[in-house]
Ligand code: HEM
């Protein structure tokens with residue numbers, strides 16, 4: 001696979017890969033609750049001023065996450081990843097690769113579908129000052145379906161992240177192997193030791 005040999009001798013993710021990983025986590029920790037709350041608040045207040053601000057924040061942060069994930073994928077293809085933890089079975093390796101690549105795919109799809117949805121809906125303005133460039137012309141009927149798809153893909157992403165975190169904790173507390181340590185912020189010290 002492209003660039004995958006680069007880090008084969010290393011046992012932990014590079015500083016760059018770890019920064020990308022934990023920045024993505026931090027931004028999603030804001031983005032998902034804001035998405036859920038703004039939709040709830042829109043329903044109960046019929047879109048008050050704060051709801052509109054939350055929608056603007058969600059759209060803006062969503063595009064920032066999209067840019068971050070694109071940069072992360074370019075970095076990933078250029079630098080590769082460390083070889084799999086040596087104690088993992090073939091089944092474990094396949095499951096972890098499948099989860100990781102599905103997460104990357106969803107982290108591209110979710111914001112692009114959201115962007116397409118607001119383009120079709122004609123709701124591209126953020127904070128009343130800037131207009132996000134359109135991905136398509138207005139089409140109200142299509143907008144509803146596309147935004148529903150955005151919602152279900154976001155739920156799927158959250159479910160997959162739940163499994164991913166469960167797996168990381170399983171490795172740390174039950175299997176007691178080195179998988180979690182490869183991605184922790186202080187992981188680089190292991191390679192320097
Ligand atoms: C990784 C990035 C993103 C994540 C994880 C995410 C997640 C979510 C979530 C969880 C909801 C609430 C769904 C619900 O319960 O109804 C939501 C709604 C929404 N998102 Fe996103 N979103 C992201 C990016 C974007 C982007 C880039 C845009 C537009 C530029 C966008 C536009 C919207 C809109 C308009 C809604 C409301 C949909 C509705 O009212 O049916 N999102 N998003």
Ligand code: HEM
Pocket residue numbers: 021024025026028029076081085096100101103104161164165168169179180181182183184
């Ligand atoms: C928003 C949540 C998260 C997302 C989207 C996410 C995504 C990813 C992705 C895409 C990879 C693959 C890296 C690569 O090989 O290119 C990865 C690896 C990893 N993640 Fe996460 N992650 C999240 C949260 C977490 C959390 C909370 C933990 C710890 C409890 C964690 C622990 C790990 C570990 C240990 C690896 C390396 C696995 C290995 O050695 O192969 N992740 N993550």
